[in-house]
Amino acid sequence: MTAPVTAASLGLLGCHVCGQLSRGAAHSHDACCPRCGAPLHSRKPDSIARTWALLIAAMILYIPANLLPMMYTSSLFGSQADTIMSGVVYFWTSGSWYLALIIFFASILVPLLKMAVLLFLLVSVQMRSHWQPVQRARLYRLVEVIGRWSMLDVYVVAMIVSLVQLKALATILPGPGAMAFGAVVVLTIFAAMAFDPRLIWDPLEEERG
């Protein structure tokens, strides 16, 4: 059985910008595309370290994102601070359970799952696991696609804040939770980008090679 040949095993490098394939130098780290001058590397540089750093930052910020108020509502009838969870509870108790479910999935469960998946991928890559590489690659694709939808909350807050500015009657201000939540989403997107899915296959390649 012949294993499929890879660019890495042939010492070739593909340019990420213009697609030019070139032969890598002995120290494949420091290379530039001969055509467009973009940096070349056979794997994303420091992929695991960067992903770790971004993922840890996201996990840290996930805590204040859920504990701190997302939104301050002050109106004639008093002022109120809402966290994500209190919003979910409010919608659930007031009967709009579908809205509560949407917010719960989009804002609490999805970021959590995304971080868990990234964590799992990182750990498995670092342990040079051979387990189910295809499924893991599928998981990675899912994370990349779903990531941007978590920003729903932030968009809603940003819209409401800019719309409801009636000064004395009603004012809505974003809370520190919104910043933290936005940071979590952005950081997980970056973490997913920093992660090089080719690393999933590398241990298998090396074993064969």
Next chain:
Amino acid sequence: MAENLSENPRRSEPAELPAAVAAPRSRRTVQLVWLIPLIAALVGGWLAIRSVLDRGPVITISFKTAEGLEAGKSKLKFKDVDIGQVSRVVLAPDLSSVIVTAELVKGSDTHLHEDTQFWVVRPRISGGSVSGIGTLLSGAYIGVGIGKSKEARSEFTGLEVPPIFSTDAAGREFVLHSPDLGSLDYGSPVFFRRLQVGQITGYDLDKNGKGVTLRVFVNAPYDQYVSSNTRFWHASGVDLSLNASGITLDTQSMVSILLGGLAFQTPTSSSPLPPAAPNAVFQLFANRVEAMKHPDTIVDRFTMIFTESLRGLVPGAVVDFRGIAVGEVVSINTRFDPVKGTITLPVEINYFPERFTAREAAGPRTGRAARDPKAMTNMLVGRGLRAQLRTGNLLTGQLYIALDVFPDAPKAKIDWSTTPPEFPTVVGSLQDLQNSLTSIARKLDKMDFEGIGANLQQTLKTATKMMTALDTSVTELTPETKAVIVEARRTLDSADRALASDSPLLQDSRAMMSEIARAARAFRILADYLEQHPEALISGKKEENK
């Protein structure tokens, strides 16, 4: 191309592929990326620390009802600044009250004194003021009044009624005792020389139910005018009083007419005293006159027994000595004497001996005039000092008791053996007049006019007989004398005729006598009526009810 590559993996390296250009190595990327979780950790840690540090004290407040309070929503406000939030509202274990748990902002633990007050601000309309209208929309909140005590506390009992003034207002609070509340309420004004200087902050029925204790707050700087001998009185509404001196109308201001209020003043006669201490206790008088009366510390009580009608005499009526009020009527009773079978009307009076000494030019301004008051009174009574009912006001028919010296009064003594001692009385001037008129009429009535007439007739008859005898004996006398005697006899005959029992003269005089008797009776009725309706002198006799 791709096919070629896959078909010839290692043998033929495509020579046409350009070699990658070597680039200078940069080593910073790894270190820089780890800054991100570091910053995130710092931000997260700072937020966590801040949330721990920002956590203020947690207190519990008990209220009778949680009306309008919502956990997680209702605020605690001091001077309209949020200083906390209600976090929990639960019932007390014995269901008698509601326990509100509240989280205060950081640093507010220094305001939690023993006398810090909490109350629920709801819309409230009272005492001419409207407050808490904003809570109609925003919902109730808990008002906080920060106390001055040094004792820290975390469990409080909320006030049911908001305090009128904030706890940090300058001024002093005083306690007043009053027999009743009058038309006062929370927030009723307190006036000093018709200036509003304070408010009523609370009232409570005394435990024994015999009076009301009020708390008033007098704002600085007016509180300095309250000294220990200051008098407080009801300035509630319109004070219309009717007494022996006529009608008195007394008011403070339009506000007090509508809502009631208090006023205070320090009697000018008394020497200035230092301002009263906070929470000093005062008596609340019914009106200004009563309040400003000279304080009577010595009170002697006497009974005066009257037999005449006491219509128009009321408790509180004046006991007067030649125009000076020296006492007042306390009570009017009736007493039946089973031995004599008579009903008398004992009137109890309070006599204030200081009112004599207070007006003395020399000597002490208070205290008794004499060392031995008993001997002094005995001596005065011996000289004819008596009590007498007099009409104070013909228009209203009010009576008062006058003390005066009646040198001609029958001898009497004070009966010191009874309690209170019995002071001798003389009948009133009107009663005196009535009595004399009645006795005159009675004497006139008793006169035997018929007997007198008969006697006169008898005498005349005898005289006639004598004359006849004289006539016969004198016939021998000179014709002149005879003629004279004849004339005399004729005269006497006509007199005889005139005095006969059916003669017009006797009848006329009898009629006259009965007229006089009737006139006396009429006068007695008039006197009776006047005594009962003295106003009839002016207004005339009322139509009798048929």
